[in-house]
Structure formats: structure tokens, C-alpha cells
Amino acid sequence: MTRVVFVLVPGVHLLDLAGPAQVFSTVGQFGRPYELTYLAEDARVPSAQGLPLLAETEWPELRADDLLVVPGWSGPALRDSPPIGDEMLRRLRAHHAAGGTVASVCAGAEALGRAGLLDGRRCTTHHDVQDELASRHPGAIVVRDVLFTTDDRVVTSAGIASGIDLALHLVAARHGPALAARVAREMVVHTRRNGHEPQSSAMLRHRAHLDDAVHRVQDLIDERFTVPLPLAALASFAGVSARTLTRRFGSATQGLTPLRYQQTLRLERAEHLLGHGATMESAAREVGFEDARMLRRLRGRPAAGGDPRPT
Incomplete structure (x- = not known):
């Protein structure tokens, strides 16, 4: 069973997390189960919306087909982001080096940047911090005004609800557009968002x-x-x-x-x-x-x- 590990930091936005989690949870209803794991440096994680979350602190053994997802967090600027430990950054790098896919939602791209995974790769983030992401990680190719990008198993999305688009894209890439369409209908979300994103499937367009x-x-x-x-x-x-x-x-x-x-x-x-x-x-x-x-x-x-x- 493929595992999706959500890497949480203090101040995590609930929809950044819940949107993709709902997509991968719903896939299981159609015969493609995923094991969802929520991991953080501390077991208790405060969310931006005030709801406290409980997470695991021990990293599971990962395989190449597993996914690591870093949801975004609250903050006026990326430079004010919560601390992200060296072990977490090392795990992100190691999983990608082993052939795995690493994804981010919104400000989560900052964690991928600190891990060195954005250098030379296309990426995006929330429109409020796109310029800062480009400034903080000059080796990154920041694409503006798109819902998400994918480049060499590094997948980034614009933020908040676009995490759902990112997750549906990953489902379409792994299991085909028909299953992604069924998941979208089950969740009562549009299977195509406004804007022309090159990485979205024909089903979404x-x-x-x-x-x-x-x-x-x-x-x-x-x-x-x-x-x-x-x-x-x-x-x-x-x-x-x-x-x-x-x-x-x-x-x-x-x-x-x-x-x-x-x-x-x-x-x-x-x-x-x-x-x-x-x-x-x-x-x-x-x-x-x-x-x-x-x-x-x-x-x-x-x-x-x-x-x-x-x-």
C-alpha cells in the first residue's frame, strides 16, 4: 500500500492539509487505498485556525512510490516561517534522491527550498509570497499565476484549495484520469479550475x-x-x-x-x-x-x- 506522509509544521493551514488528505482518502473508496501518516517534530501541532493536531514523531520506512507532502502554514512572510529541523530537511532530500515524489502546498515550498529541492526546477507557491520565494531561493524557477507545477518528482501548488488540484493531478498521473474524475465527483469539486496549467490532465482541462x-x-x-x-x-x-x-x-x-x-x-x-x-x-x-x-x-x-x- 502506498503511503502518503504529511509533514506538518506549527501554524499549518487546515485546508492545505485536509484537501489533499481527503483526495487520497477518497481514492481508497475506489479500490486504490493509501495509508495516510501525519508527521511532525513535536506530537502536538497548532494549526493556523486554532484546532490542535496530533502527529507522529517517528519517521516510517519509505519506498520510492510513497509521497511526502508539506502543507503550508500561516505567516506574513517566508522569512518568518516556523523552524524546520535539519532532520526533516534531510528526510525530504533523501526521499527524492531515492526516487520518491515530494510535494508542497502554499508556503510548504519554502521547506522544499531549504532542502535544496527547488534548485533548477519549476515551482510555485501562493501569489502573496512568490516574489519572496524567488528571492530566497534564486536557483528555483518560480512560475507565477498557475495552480501547480511538477518537475522531476518535485510538485508544488499555489496554496490553500489548489492542494486539491495538486492531489487530483497526482491521482490522474498514477491511476488514470477516470479515477481522478470519480474522486472529484465524490468530493463535489470541479474537475477543472480556471487557468491553463500545463501539468493538468486532459480530463481536468x-x-x-x-x-x-x-x-x-x-x-x-x-x-x-x-x-x-x-x-x-x-x-x-x-x-x-x-x-x-x-x-x-x-x-x-x-x-x-x-x-x-x-x-x-x-x-x-x-x-x-x-x-x-x-x-x-x-x-x-x-x-x-x-x-x-x-x-x-x-x-x-x-x-x-x-x-x-x-x-
């Missing part, structure tokens, strides 16, 4: 519409994007003609056809696999292509719907 028939077709494509899905079968599933489905799908998704939407999901999954060491041939076959030729062709053309190429 193309769900900001109110066409229920198109949503149902997207659900089916999300779940079965690795197999052939003829337009006639999708139209029958939606209870409309193929021509009507094509028109309504394009209107709802900024000009995509069902096939282009499916190809976008295949491409994003293949990019994820390639980024984790898969060969072009193996990635192509895992996402449903007969060989790597179509994958190479898709990687060479502009991204669907004018959206940024996934990275």
Missing part, C-alpha cells in the same frame, strides 16, 4: 462544461482510452446520433472530437511512462497503439485544443 451526454462519453473514454472506441458505439452509448455527438463534443471541449480526446489521454499517459523510463515501443503498446509510429506522430503535432503539450 476539458470538463468545464454542462453537457451531461458529453460528460458520460468522456467518462467512458477516460475508463477505456487504451482500446478502440468507434464513434458509432460512443454515440449509441450517449443516446444521440454520431453527427450530434461530434457537434456537441466539439462545442463542449474547445473543438475536440471524441477520437482526438482519446488520443490526448493516450499521449499524456505515454508521456508519463516515458518520463519514468519506459521505451517508446513499450509506452505506445501500453496506451493502446500497435507500435510507436502513431505515438511519435502525436508527439510531433500541436497539442489538442490549443492546450500546452503535457510535460
Whole structure:
């Protein structure tokens, strides 16, 4: 079972913590359980909202597929952040060096910066402290006005509610966009937030519409994007003609056809696999292509719907 360790510091913002924790807890309802651990240097952790929290103080044994998440905390400036011990910073560095993913919400990026994990990497944080983060960690590539970034297993989000977007992105990357969509619906949150974030999945970018028939077709494509899905079968599933489905799908998704939407999901999954060491041939076959030729062709053309190429 994959473990998610939330690293807490005094003054932690409750939503920075509770949002991602709720996402990973909800994933377990759909057959992908996560073990959630809350860790701090002191067992009693005061929150910014006045609710005291209890945390463990002994670090668990971590594997490469486990996640470390540092939620943000209250404070007017990063320079006034609570003390973050050397052992905590060492653990963050060691987990990343061992192949693990390290994430932060809001001011939590400061902890990653102190651990040296932002040097040469794209990152973001709450808009109030973006300039200070760039000043304090000049080796970091601070990206402004985005919900979250991901760069070489270092994932950072803008703050507060954007921690939910970050967690849904991680679920989509690990388990596919269909499961992320189910989690979002269970939590009654939008599966797409305003703004064009290159790291968000196609599922997140193309769900900001109110066409229920198109949503149902997207659900089916999300779940079965690795197999052939003829337009006639999708139209029958939606209870409309193929021509009507094509028109309504394009209107709802900024000009995509069902096939282009499916190809976008295949491409994003293949990019994820390639980024984790898969060969072009193996990635192509895992996402449903007969060989790597179509994958190479898709990687060479502009991204669907004018959206940024996934990275």
C-alpha cells in the first residue's frame, strides 16, 4: 500500500492539509487505498485556525512510490516561517534522491527550498509570497499565476484549495484520469479550475462544461482510452446520433472530437511512462497503439485544443 506522509509544521493551514488528505482518502473508496501518516517534530501541532493536531514523531520506512507532502502554514512572510529541523530537511532530500515524489502546498515550498529541492526546477507557491520565494531561493524557477507545477518528482501548488488540484493531478498521473474524475465527483469539486496549467490532465482541462451526454462519453473514454472506441458505439452509448455527438463534443471541449480526446489521454499517459523510463515501443503498446509510429506522430503535432503539450 502506498503511503502518503504529511509533514506538518506549527501554524499549518487546515485546508492545505485536509484537501489533499481527503483526495487520497477518497481514492481508497475506489479500490486504490493509501495509508495516510501525519508527521511532525513535536506530537502536538497548532494549526493556523486554532484546532490542535496530533502527529507522529517517528519517521516510517519509505519506498520510492510513497509521497511526502508539506502543507503550508500561516505567516506574513517566508522569512518568518516556523523552524524546520535539519532532520526533516534531510528526510525530504533523501526521499527524492531515492526516487520518491515530494510535494508542497502554499508556503510548504519554502521547506522544499531549504532542502535544496527547488534548485533548477519549476515551482510555485501562493501569489502573496512568490516574489519572496524567488528571492530566497534564486536557483528555483518560480512560475507565477498557475495552480501547480511538477518537475522531476518535485510538485508544488499555489496554496490553500489548489492542494486539491495538486492531489487530483497526482491521482490522474498514477491511476488514470477516470479515477481522478470519480474522486472529484465524490468530493463535489470541479474537475477543472480556471487557468491553463500545463501539468493538468486532459480530463481536468476539458470538463468545464454542462453537457451531461458529453460528460458520460468522456467518462467512458477516460475508463477505456487504451482500446478502440468507434464513434458509432460512443454515440449509441450517449443516446444521440454520431453527427450530434461530434457537434456537441466539439462545442463542449474547445473543438475536440471524441477520437482526438482519446488520443490526448493516450499521449499524456505515454508521456508519463516515458518520463519514468519506459521505451517508446513499450509506452505506445501500453496506451493502446500497435507500435510507436502513431505515438511519435502525436508527439510531433500541436497539442489538442490549443492546450500546452503535457510535460
